[in-house]
Amino acid sequence: MTKQDRATVTRAALVEAAAAEFARDGYAGVSLGRVSHAAGLSNGALTFHFRSKADLADAVVDSALAAVRASVSDALVAAPTPLARLSEVVTGMTRTLHANTAVRAAARLELDHSAGLRRWSSAWHPQVGQLAEEASRAGELPAGTRPEDVSALAVLFIRAVALHIRAHPAPPDDLRDQQGAHGSMAQYLRLWAMVCRGLTP
Secondary structure: OOHHHHHHHHHHHHHHHHHHHHHHHHOOOOOOOHHHHHHHHHHHHHHHOOOOHHHHHHHHHHHHHHHHHHHHHHHHOOOOOHHHHHHHHHHHHHHHHHHHHHHHHHHHHOOOOOOOOOOOHHHHHHHHHHHHHHHOOOOOOOOOOOOHHHHHHHHHHHHHHHHHHHHHOOOOOOOOOOOOHHHHHHHHHHHHHHHHHHHOO
């Protein structure tokens, strides 16, 4: 392994460890020493790659934004109508929150209003609003339903999933349903399916 390869592996290990720490305890509750210990590396190795905790948090958010943008991009080509694409964005974000520690960390950092950090919701929130507007113009919403209310409902659902996962993290041996999804994940998807039935004219 070259020196550059080792540096890449070390940096990735630090970001992964930091994501787990930030997701659990937020920005204020995490120290650089805790991150380096969790990664099994020295403080010197950490400060070689990241000058400060803010730099480390930025790297975690960068990782989260890449995952969220990929999820949204997949959702936009997965369904033929605006309302169906909106549903794909919500379920995609639910799966991403469940599977990606950096995304959960970014959600926690935004909720904590950590100063100077980019917002993870910037990668999906505007798209939710746009799709709700498109669904309204296409006549997909029930009569009297405002697109801004549909958008707000989707946003609340995604944020509620993030909070629920934070409060009830799945154990490693979490029971799986017949499709192989974690039990809590399957429940989130069932709940969103109920919401979608209510949005069907």
